[in-house]
Amino acid sequence: MKDFTKTIISTLLLSVASVASAADRPSKAIAVLIPTQGQQASGTVLFTQTDKGVEVVADINGLKPGDHGFHIHEYGDCSAPDGTSAGEHFNPKDKHHASPQNNDRHAGDLGNIKADDKGKAHYTTLDKFISLKGTKNIIGRSVIVHADQDDLKTQPSGNAGARIACGVIGIATP
Ligand code: CU
Ligand code: ZN
Numbered sequence: 001m002k003d004f005t006k007t008i009i010s011t012l013l014l015s016v017a018s019v020a021s022a023a024d025r026p027s028k029a030i031a032v033l034i035p036t037q038g039q040q041a042s043g044t045v046l047f048t049q050t051d052k053g054v055e056v057v058a059d060i061n062g063l064k065p066g067d068h069g070f071h072i073h074e075y076g077d078c079s080a081p082d083g084t085s086a087g088e089h090f091n092p093k094d095k096h097h098a099s100p101q102n103n104d105r106h107a108g109d110l111g112n113i114k115a116d117d118k119g120k121a122h123y124t125t126l127d128k129f130i131s132l133k134g135t136k137n138i139i140g141r142s143v144i145v146h147a148d149q150d151d152l153k154t155q156p157s158g159n160a161g162a163r164i165a166c167g168v169i170g171i172a173t174p
Contacts, residue, residue, distance in 0.1 A: 069160025083163030
């Protein structure tokens with residue numbers, strides 16, 4: 001009887017815990033990128049929370065072949081025709097701009113996406129500096145693609161040029 005009661009209670013606790021974590025922590029987020037004024041770049045960026053960080057999968061098209069700066073910016077506001085309403089790079093820890101491989105950098109520094117000769121870029125990474133909850137939460141912020149390559153060192157944003165696509169990060173279908 002005692003064991004039976006224990007089993008019931010632990011089963012109940014487990015189901016309560018999984019419902020609670022599903023409710024207060026979305027496991028997936030998405031940004032649908034729309035071209036800024038006069039631009040053609042568009043696509044989607046999917047974010048999936050894992051135990052090791054956030055998996056990022058981007059598929060962008062309408063790009064000039066080559067590297068393009070790719071960042072999470074602080075505000076989820078793509079309303080300005082040139083994308084400047086998205087603010088600067090997401091930087092909750094007050095760091096300098098750097099490469100995604102650098103441990104001392106803006107949380108939003110995802111480096112570059114590389115477009116092929118058809119103007120398509122596919123990018124994947126696993127990032128520990130961002131999250132879908134807490135102080136590193138990126139939901140409600142934005143993803144920006146730039147006209148030029150991020151040189152990964154020039155302050156404050158890698159000299160990546162104009163903002164050619166912008167998308168607000170929202171909660172995705174699980
Ligand atoms: Cu940027
Ligand atoms: Zn940066």
